Amino acid sequence: MIVTVTLNAALDTTYRLDALRPGDTNRVASVAQRAGGKGVNTARVLAARGRSVLVTGLAGGPSGQALRDDLDASGLPHRLTPVQGATRRTVAVVADDGEVTGLWEPGPEISAAEWRRFAEHDFPSALAEAEVVVVSGSLPPGVPVDAYALLLRRAAQLGVPAVLDADGEALLAGLAGRPALVKPNAEEARRATGAVHPAAAADRLRELGAATAVVTAGADGLFGSTAGSRWHTPAPRRVHGNPTGAGDAATAALAIALAEGLPWARATADAAALAAAAVAAPLAGDYDxxxxxxxxxxxxxxxGPHPGLHADR
Amino acid sequence: MIVTVTLNAALDTTYRLDALRPGDTNRVASVAQRAGGKGVNTARVLAARGRSVLVTGLAGGPSGQALRDDLDASGLPHRLTPVQGATRRTVAVVADDGEVTGLWEPGPEISAAEWRRFAEHDFPSALAEAEVVVVSGSLPPGVPVDAYALLLRRAAQLGVPAVLDADGEALLAGLAGRPALVKPNAEEARRATGAVHPAAAADRLRELGAATAVVTAGADGLFGSTAGSRWHTPAPRRVHGNPTGAGDAATAALAIALAEGLPWARATADAAALAAAAVAAPLAGDYDxxxxxxxxxxxxxxxGPHPGLHADR
Incomplete structure (x- = not known):
């Protein structure tokens, strides 16, 4: 079983309308809702790939209930720790011409007791049957910035290899927890390490604590760095569609590789294909x-082996 | 007790952010939610005026639960008939420069059985102690277009005078139920009657079935028509603020007048003042x-008596 952790889960809402007129009242033609957040998207892809999954994290309020209902409807097993605050929504306003305007709510305030309950009880208990744990996405307010390091150390104590996919301070502080794999995108990796080239950033992420680093760089492919080797996987041919969730599909492929002990170059080729097939599917968490x-x-x-560093690229 | 009916209640959500950038991802700084819909706004004003109220209508899904929770938190008694579909949301995106962009979800599909349960059981039973009933707002999909006429006839059978505030077909068909008072705004009255001047529209609304008609015309004041008399109440001095909910405050004043048997000219003077004081309050349902x-x-x-018809005005 692969366990995913989504501390700042979201109820992803899509509004379709003819055009968004700022300053005006816009009648929404249709509303769709579904459980979201990086770990949920990854779990959806894993389940579609036939893997046994468990969605964990925090959820609360009526939107948290709607999120649980959607996980049930999607056949995704979940054990989300209840919190007092309401799970955030993301609203994607999609106009007929394809323009997408996102409105992202901030996450709910998490109390110290709620965080402790997850970190000290629900998380370790969810790992009982885990082959791999995926820890990804943003931290809601109230959760300590080194939350991911704490979870990764706990997973290591329990012998469960971990994948970390995060941004900013959560990523930097999380690396101290020494994940088996870290998988940011190129922009996140650059922000965390200061290294401009994704291959250099991957090396730096290993120095900061990850055993293996894979940096996804969109059309430039994936850049890997592990003990004694570096490699580059080109992106497949360009696919048009919705890039949201493509990184989460890549994470799913890498988590499977970690669970099965596949060679990294094969894992990133799988990740590149799965991410591109996710772009072709309209909803995050799906793939073609x-x-x-x-x-x-x-x-x-x-x-094959990566073409070397070109910092001026 | 004054009973309000809101068949298409809404969970009114306010997103505050620095600026809305269409086509981009916008991080929302704060989220506020509150129970809304015309009948809920009117009930809120009535309760603030010290009247005993009961909020009725239809509500479902997690958003319906959030709506009920907010009514509880606001101390507004409610008896909302549960429905399978989720109560709609309205999202008001408020930018720092004051620009407001509205996103209005369509209402949930109401089944024939749900509508029957409300119309034949819950509505008549809610009228047991009612002095006046206020029937207002839009109809959700699935509710018959002559829904308001049916409710008004039922109220008349039970001896409860009714106020109707609606738009379009719901208003036109509702007039056949012969409300004690109809209170559309000038634009709604013009659409329903074809009469351009609000005073002429008020006369026409009486011909179509209302015992008394009051048409609210913003800065032009209120135009009334009842058996044997017409009158005009000028708007008080211009107030800057949020006009959403001002009409619902006027409805509250008129419902009180109907309950107490006040003269109509006094009722519309009260309505004009209350509507203006509602514009000065930031949230629909509140007033200063x-x-x-x-x-x-x-x-x-x-x-005083209205200044006569000026169809070319």
């Missing part, structure tokens, strides 16, 4: 299975 | 009590 198989086949020809 | 008292005092000097 036919495109995935096609891209995976094509990718076998490309993977 | 000091401003209300001040405007009510000043209005005594102004009310």
């Amino acid at each position: 299975p036919a495109l995935y198989r096609e891209l995976l086949k094509a990718s076998d020809a490309y993977s | 009590p000091a401003l209300y008292r001040e405007l009510l005092k000043a209005s005594d000097a102004y009310s």
